[in-house]
Structures are given as structure tokens and as C-alpha cells.
Amino acid sequence: MKSSKSPAVKLAANKPSPAAAKPAPIKAPEPKASDLVFDKGDFVVYPTHGVGRVVDIEERQIAGHKLDLFVISFEQDRMTLRVPVAKAKVSGLRKLSSRKIMDSALTTLKGRSRVSRAMWNRRAQEYEAKINSGDPVSIAEVVRDLHRNAGQPDQSYSERQIYEAALDRLARELAAVERIDKDTATQKLQGVLNTMLKQAA
Known part of the structure; x- marks a missing residue:
């Protein structure tokens, strides 16, 4: 079930060069895609919640930037977690152990x-x-x-x-x-x- 509230995400803005008299607006770079690739239906492990399943991959616009989110369901705990794709590895999200x-x-x-x-x-x-x-x-x-x-x-x-x-x-x-x-x-x-x-x- 998709949440009606968008996650609060702060994007750092690029500072213009002091040498430029009239610096042109600089667009912040798009977040780099995570090297973790999951599809809907995949089992994943989130450190503090254990095994969950990717039930959707959402795309949202946050502060003018596209943000892709893994929507992970933890059925036993009856909870849903949204993890930005670009932050998946940093958050500790991983595939199942071998x-x-x-x-x-x-x-x-x-x-x-x-x-x-x-x-x-x-x-x-x-x-x-x-x-x-x-x-x-x-x-x-x-x-x-x-x-x-x-x-x-x-x-x-x-x-x-x-x-x-x-x-x-x-x-x-x-x-x-x-x-x-x-x-x-x-x-x-x-x-x-x-x-x-x-x-x-």
C-alpha cells in the first residue's frame, strides 16, 4: 500500500564558483543509481528488520528531482519500508545470504x-x-x-x-x-x- 506522504529528503545544492561574476544556475546532479539491483518479488534483508520482499519500485519527484524507491514489505511485522534506490547500499539493504x-x-x-x-x-x-x-x-x-x-x-x-x-x-x-x-x-x-x-x- 503506497503512502500518501512523500519521504523527507534533503538534497545538497551546488555552490556557484566565487570567480564567476554572474554564475548561471547550476542544477544539482541526479543521485547515482545503486549498484544493488532488485526486482519486484525479490527477497531482501534490511539490517534492523530482517527478511522482506520488494513489492514495488516507486518513482517520486522530490524537490524537482526524480527519486526511485524500493518498497519493501515485512509481512510478519505488518510493515512497509521505502528505501531510496540510490541509498540502498548505504542503508545496509542486501540480497539474501548465500x-x-x-x-x-x-x-x-x-x-x-x-x-x-x-x-x-x-x-x-x-x-x-x-x-x-x-x-x-x-x-x-x-x-x-x-x-x-x-x-x-x-x-x-x-x-x-x-x-x-x-x-x-x-x-x-x-x-x-x-x-x-x-x-x-x-x-x-x-x-x-x-x-x-x-x-x-
Whole structure:
């Protein structure tokens, strides 16, 4: 669904040369096209929201300049995000990870969990930063490190929330890469984690 409000975009104006007595108006250059090419229907990953799908590519006029926008739907979160095509790479928008990268994430889940002695607030910030990086391997580290307490009575509410958010984010990308549903992807991840715990016992 297209928004009725245009995004606020500021374009820097070119300054005329001081040597010119009567400088002619200089038109600001058109934004350079991003080297990221997506079509309608493509799955993409936005760092702070995870996997979404390009549902449209809009063209708008902002301050006299044409602006192309990727319209990305995050169905599970029931939200739509518009990202300028020229700013797509800078914003962190990317294509789905390769199977090789996802395999690295699964390998990370099998590794030894890292136990930090830092205060929970500090650790929570580190975990959230890894989740919002959008990097599957970093997200897998969060899942691995927090899985040992998953479902335990002494697990705090905030720790459980972070664990579930990381697991959900990783499962959604795995599902898109392997073309399976999210529940199946979640079961696959939990199977790897449970095997790791049994081996560590």
C-alpha cells in the first residue's frame, strides 16, 4: 500500500564558483543509481528488520528531482519500508545470504557458547547490536550463547526476548534461502542446537 506522504529528503545544492561574476544556475546532479539491483518479488534483508520482499519500485519527484524507491514489505511485522534506490547500499539493504554463509551460521551454532561476565545490560546491548547488524553469523552467535538457558526457570524475560528475536531472524533468512517455511527452518535450527547441547553434556 503506497503512502500518501512523500519521504523527507534533503538534497545538497551546488555552490556557484566565487570567480564567476554572474554564475548561471547550476542544477544539482541526479543521485547515482545503486549498484544493488532488485526486482519486484525479490527477497531482501534490511539490517534492523530482517527478511522482506520488494513489492514495488516507486518513482517520486522530490524537490524537482526524480527519486526511485524500493518498497519493501515485512509481512510478519505488518510493515512497509521505502528505501531510496540510490541509498540502498548505504542503508545496509542486501540480497539474501548465500548457502555458504548460511552454512557458516549453522556451523557457528555448533560451536562452544561464549560466557561473558559483563553486566546483563552490557551484554544485552552487544546481543542487540549483533541482531541488528543483519549478519547471519553474528545472529547465530547470539542464538548459540543464549540457547543454553532457553526455557530454564532462571532465564530472565529480557534474555528470552532477545533469544527469540535472534532465533526468529535467523530462521526467516534460512527459510528464504532454502525455500522452506519458517517453522521448518526453526525446527532445523533447534535440532542443531539440541545436538550441540547433548554433545556438551
